[in-house]
Amino acid sequence: MNLxxxxxxxxxxxxxxxxxxxxxxxxVSEVGGQIQGDVYVGSDTVEYLASGVPDRVFxxxxxxxxxxxxxxxxxxxxxxxxxxxxxxxxxxxHADERGTREYNLALGxxxxxxxxxxxxxxxxxxxxxxxxxxxxxxxxxxxxxPLAWSKNRRSVTVKAN
Amino acid sequence: MNLIRILIVLLFIQFKAYALIEVxxxxxxxxxxxxxxxxxxxxxxxxAEFEKILEKKNIGSEISLVVENNLKLTGLFNPLKKxxxxxxxxxxxxxxxxxxxxxxxxxxxxxxxVEIVDEKLRVEFRLWDVLAAKEMLALAFxxxxxxxxxxGHIITDKIYERLTxxxxxxxxxxxxxxxxxxxxxxxxxxxxxxxxGHNLKYLTLGNELxxxxxxxxxxxxxTYLSYFRNxxxxxxxxxxxxxxxxxxxxxxMTFAPRFSPDGKKIIMSFAMDGNSDIYTMDLENRVVERxxxxxxxxxxxxYSPDGKYIAFNSxxxxxxxxxxxxxxxxxxxxxxxxxxxxxxxxWSPRGDLIAFTKLHKGKFYIGVMRTDGxxxxxxxxxxxxxxxxxxxxxxVLIFYRETKTDDxxxxxxxxxxxxxxxxxxxxxVPTKTDASDxxxxxxxxx
Numbered sequence: 166m167n168l169x170x171x172x173x174x175x176x177x178x179x180x181x182x183x184x185x186x187x188x189x190x191x192x193v194s195e196v197g198g199q200i201q202g203d204v205y206v207g208s209d210t211v212e213y214l215a216s217g218v219p220d221r222v223f224x225x226x227x228x229x230x231x232x233x234x235x236x237x238x239x240x241x242x243x244x245x246x247x248x249x250x251x252x253x254x255x256x257x258x259h260a261d262e263r264g265t266r267e268y269n270l271a272l273g274x275x276x277x278x279x280x281x282x283x284x285x286x287x288x289x290x291x292x293x294x295x296x297x298x299x300x301x302x303x304x305x306x307x308x309x310x311p312l313a314w315s316k317n318r319r320s321v322t323v324k325a326n
Numbered sequence: 327m328n329l330i331r332i333l334i335v336l337l338f339i340q341f342k343a344y345a346l347i348e349v350x351x352x353x354x355x356x357x358x359x360x361x362x363x364x365x366x367x368x369x370x371x372x373x374a375e376f377e378k379i380l381e382k383k384n385i386g387s388e389i390s391l392v393v394e395n396n397l398k399l400t401g402l403f404n405p406l407k408k409x410x411x412x413x414x415x416x417x418x419x420x421x422x423x424x425x426x427x428x429x430x431x432x433x434x435x436x437x438x439x440v441e442i443v444d445e446k447l448r449v450e451f452r453l454w455d456v457l458a459a460k461e462m463l464a465l466a467f468x469x470x471x472x473x474x475x476x477x478g479h480i481i482t483d484k485i486y487e488r489l490t491x492x493x494x495x496x497x498x499x500x501x502x503x504x505x506x507x508x509x510x511x512x513x514x515x516x517x518x519x520x521x522x523g524h525n526l527k528y529l530t531l532g533n534e535l536x537x538x539x540x541x542x543x544x545x546x547x548x549t550y551l552s553y554f555r556n557x558x559x560x561x562x563x564x565x566x567x568x569x570x571x572x573x574x575x576x577x578x579m580t581f582a583p584r585f586s587p588d589g590k591k592i593i594m595s596f597a598m599d600g601n602s603d604i605y606t607m608d609l610e611n612r613v614v615e616r617x618x619x620x621x622x623x624x625x626x627x628x629y630s631p632d633g634k635y636i637a638f639n640s641x642x643x644x645x646x647x648x649x650x651x652x653x654x655x656x657x658x659x660x661x662x663x664x665x666x667x668x669x670x671x672x673w674s675p676r677g678d679l680i681a682f683t684k685l686h687k688g689k690f691y692i693g694v695m696r697t698d699g700x701x702x703x704x705x706x707x708x709x710x711x712x713x714x715x716x717x718x719x720x721x722v723l724i725f726y727r728e729t730k731t732d733d734x735x736x737x738x739x740x741x742x743x744x745x746x747x748x749x750x751x752x753x754x755v756p757t758k759t760d761a762s763d764x765x766x767x768x769x770x771x772x
Contacts, residue, residue: 227645229600262728265669265683265712266537266763267582268639268646270551270558271595271602271623274579278600297556298579298597302535307509307738309709309730 273298392478661699
């Protein structure tokens with residue numbers, strides 16, 4: 166990723182925060198400030214591969230772009246995986262229930278691969294990472310509301326062995 | 327002037343007196359045709375045989391109930407209450423007393439006879455135009471007794487065809503995914519049933535996740551997605567033998583399968599490194615062909631009935647839209663341009679329309695458009711619904727609908743629904759469990 170792209174992404178994130186803080190104070194307080202720019206930032210469903218290494222990252226609706234926060238999580242995973250070179254992982258990609266089943270299968274695969282690619286750029290061999298998409302088949306929160314949906318738009322790194 | 331008026335009136339009367347009944351299925355029918363379905367008659371010996379073979383007392387009545395229920399659910403017919411019938415079934419079948427049937431306002435009458443001949447079920451039936459006092463249709467056929475419900479469906483198909491001028495969709499089956507258990511851990515099984523919900527059978531045990539079953543043109547094979555051994559792949563299942571196999575040898579997820587109209591190929595998506603493209607596999611020589619090659623998601627492919635075109639779903643313009651291309655992958659054209667996202671295009675068996683799912687402002691719609699994208703018409707709106715499948719005559723769509731989970735995490739359900747192409751006659755299709763991903767077979771008999 167070149168510098169201009171990084172800058173552009175940062176700018177997007179900043180502008181998204183600005184828009185949110187400007188117009189959505191009520192919305193954020195409704196869900197306890199757990200969603201930022203359509204992405205879940207809470208810790209409700211999160212599990213840990215090891216102390217301080219969260220197992221999952223969250224996505225905006227229809228997106229597979231990794232947020233700054235997600236990249237931070239994945240770097241922690243990469244660091245941990247480098248130290249634990251005998252561990253292989255499966256990355257499970259998921260979507261929320263607000264999309265057609267087949268498209269969501271593809272979207273889940275795309276999200277899992279976004280996470281995989283990022284781990285690979287931090288030195289984790291592709292042979293240690295497999296991906297599987299569950300589309301919208303395995304929500305972690307059964308609710309039908311924006312907060313539940315934001316928790317379900319995720320990719321989860323799971324130990325394979 | 328007066329003379330002309332009289333002539334017109336005379337012509338009109340003549341027309342009224344001689345034209346046989348026709349039912350227009352191109353519009354929502356606010357005045358369903360009153361029809362009397364007389365129980366099929368049978369003699370004492372046959373009744374004793376029925377009871378021995380089928381454990382049913384009066385198979386003639388049972389068959390007529392199948393017909394009556396089918397006709398009623400079309401919304402085009404109004405089957406009259408049997409307790410008002412004046413004429414006995416056996417006599418009516420020989421020669422109806424039309425005045426009696428006109429008296430109870432029946433415009434059409436179905437009569438018939440059923441018997442056991444050499445351990446076979448022999449059925450004959452007639453359709454009568456009550457006002458014109460004429461026979462419109464008379465048919466007889468023989469089958470094995472266990473097929474008695476199908477007999478009712480075949481009779482309905484023939485009557486529907488005679489009265490509407492179009493093939494029926496009653497001697498058909500629906501394959502779907504049966505769902506049970508909590509939303510976060512659903513147990514899903516392949517299930518197959520008659521179009522009216524009877525003769526339910528499960529084809530898988532629920533040990534692995536299964537999705538999106540679809541029939542081949544002869545209804546003997548089904549292609550679907552299974553997570554067997556946690557490897558999501560497209561499978562092929564022979565319904566009669568239960569044999570199944572993975573379709574192709576792909577190093578990643580294959581999904582969204584359908585048969586080509588000649589049944590010789592399976593078209594599906596293959597996902598690799600975050601990109602889904604459309605492929606076909608020839609079932610005879612196992613040759614795999616790549617049809618799309620684009621960094622976006624390409625999925626939900628569906629052939630036109632002549633096999634020359636493919637409609638599919640792609641987000642190459644950023645969000646999900648419907649595209650049409652030639653079956654070799656050339657000439658890709660976007661056809662959905664309305665507000666919102668579009669998915670699950672399915673080509674009508676008549677070839678002139680594409681049914682789809684649309685998401686707009688938080689609502690889901692089932693709709694149809696012409697194959698060039700013009701004439702978009704939304705048939706039904708709801709919180710969540712998708713995956714339309716056409717009846718073989720292209721007049722009805724079946725799809726599934728999910729309800730909201732409430733704040734206590736309850737209230738979720740997934741059910742099958744059907745709606746006429748006219749946008750009228752929306753109905754819940756009863757299933758034993760929750761259900762999704764329905765696919766309608768073609769006519770089992772012709």
